[in-house]
Amino acid sequence: MGLKVDLSVSLGSLKLRNPVLAASGCFGFGDEYSPLVDLNLLGGLITKAVSLNPTPGNPPPRVVETPCGMLNSIGLANPGLKGFLREKLPFLRSLTVPIIVNVAGGRLWEYVEVVKGLDKEDGVDGYEINISCPNVEKGGMEFSSDPKIAFKLVSSLRKVTSKPLIVKLSPNLGNIVPVAKVVEEAGADALSLINTLIGMAIDVRTKRPILARGTGGLSGPAIKPVALALVWKVAQAVEIPIVGVGGIFTSEDAIEFILAGSTAVQVGTANFVDPQTMPKIIEELRDYCVQEKIKRISDLIGGLEYG
Amino acid sequence: MIQTKALVLGTQRLGPLFYRLKLKAPSISSLAQPGQFVHLKVDEGYDPLLRRPFSFHHTDPSQGCFDLLIKLRGKGTRLLSQKSPGEELDLIGPLGNGFPLPHSGQSPVLVAGGAGIAPLFMLAERLTSARGNLFFWGAKRKEEIFLRDEFSSLGWRLEISTEDGSIGYRGLVTDLLQAYLSKAKDNCLIYTCGPWGMLKEVARLSGQNHLPCWVSLEGNMACGVGACWGCAVRCKVEGKLGYRRICKDGPVFSAEEVIWD
DSSP: OOOOOBOOOEEEEEEEEESEEETTSSSTTTTTTTTTSOOSSSSSOSSSOOOOSOOOOSSSOEEEETTTTEOOOOOOOOOOHHHIIIIIIIHHHSSSSSEEEEEEOHEEEHHHHHHHHHHHHHTTEEEEEOOOOOTTTSHHHHHHHOHHHHHHHHHHHHHOOOSSEEEESOOSSSSSSHHHHHHTTTOSSSSEEEOOOEEEEEEEEEEEESSSEEEEEEGGGGHHHHHHHHHHHHTTTTOOOOESSSOSSSSHHHHHHHHHEEEEEEEEEHHHOOTTTTHHHHHHHHHHHHHHSSSGGGGGOOOOOOO | OEEEEEEEEEEESSSSSSSEEEOOHHHTTTTOOOTTTEEEEOSSSSSSSEEEEEEEEEEEGGEEEEEEEEEEOOOHHHHHHHHTOOEEEEEEEEEEEOOOOOTTEEEEEEEEEEGGGGHHHHHHHHGGGGTOEEEEEEESSSOOOOOOHHHHHHOOOOEEEETSSSSSSSHHHHHHHHHHHHOOOOEEEEEEESSSSHHHHHHHHHHTTTTEEEEEEOOOSSSSSSOOOTTEEEETTTTTEEEETTTTTTTTTTTTBBOOO
16 A cells, blocks of 8 residues: 655644645635635635734725736735624634634734734634735835834734744845844744735736736746745745745645745645645645655655755 | 536637637536626636636526627637637636516616626526517627627517617617616616726616616626635725625625725
8 A cells, every 4th residue: 555644744833734725815714715625625724814903905906917927906805803703713613724814914013912812712723924915005014124123023922922923924025034034033933935026017008007006916826936936045044934835836836845945835826726726736745745755744844955 | 606627519709809608517507697607717827827707698507508708808818719619618606696686567677888798698588577678788889799689589679889880879878778768767677787987877877767776897806706805896885985896795786886986
């Protein structure tokens, strides 16, 4: 019989049965996709961003397709902390997979309030702190672009929770390493790399940007090489686990990220294209391990033969 | 909501810009309601990347089939127009809410602009008791008007307008509607689909005449299932300004609910 493969990985104290997570914003709060996908097959689910107050989001058009990718400018539309607890958490709680709540805010205290408001809730297994959204005026990016502010935010959150804190960083910086290092020093359990790249598309007839807000965040296969290079770079600079994200569509993509130093991976835009992407990747990761005679997928992490 | 493979039965050119794509997917065909849509993957590979939404245009549940109306717009629609019988397409559907059907005593009037004919034709097929009612259809020119035989066999009275006057009334379809509503409007229930500017005018005329009006909207869409909020449209939500999702809360909205400006 075939080799028994262990696909489980750990992000700090958070154990995942396999390394494939649904990326924030690309899988809603799970319920939207439940008619199409067996959510309990996933390694975990990262929710759409939750902010303290309900957020209506940006004016439309909010999305546009670009070659091998898409731009979005959703603007963190979400029902707010109370709405999440009332309307979304009961369903998520019914799942057997770890639920990581993506937390966004305009100010430091808003992040703190959201985490405090979620921390005692059953069914919230960890947080992904979004300090890298390119589509909002306040917050988001500014926490990512200044290491001092990033340190203050993460250490404040560390004081209010002992659950795993994963910090999602922006690629829209000159050098991502200093922020990655201070976030680790402030007590983060893991890093998510990368959020979307700032991009633009223009309608040549109207001579206006296609997105109402002018620019948006680029995702999809177009950004995979950028994400991979940043994961590889940061993996050499920090000790905490990295969750790779950016254009992962296939099991090969996922393995590339693991070899570059990711402990787990997130699937985002690919869910829109094919909701079966995550179950397929998980199945194929198992096949790959069998073929390559790898007993534990965690043995592959950072296994790049280079440098 | 199902994700399945549909078999391409064939394509038929309906004019320089339009194709009919005939598909077979019994599980979807049997569930489809007028105004709902499918989200389909045009091709393998990463460009085009996202699925494309198309309203049901006609269904034949007894044969497990349905038609989509494809208007050539870019790479995705061109690829769809070139599909051959026997090919398969991955699709998700039926999606969205569909048109609420008229109450007894209400007299439906349908108003289509251009490719907005797609869902309204299927609605006309289903509203058999409204035969003899008016179906207004506006287009830019004669070459964008087709299906006339199908309309006569359905029994609806088709009134056509073209912007260049090459067939039917010369002008906008909303001119025809306005003239009609100025005479007979009792118990009218308006259904409309088409470009934003036209829908806005139909909504205005309906409001002015105190008539209920259902509009079917389109917009750039990513997930199609309500998860991403990419297809948001500005609406009155519980009395306040907010957003609704075309894919999940729509694509059919009450004209009064939509913020048109």
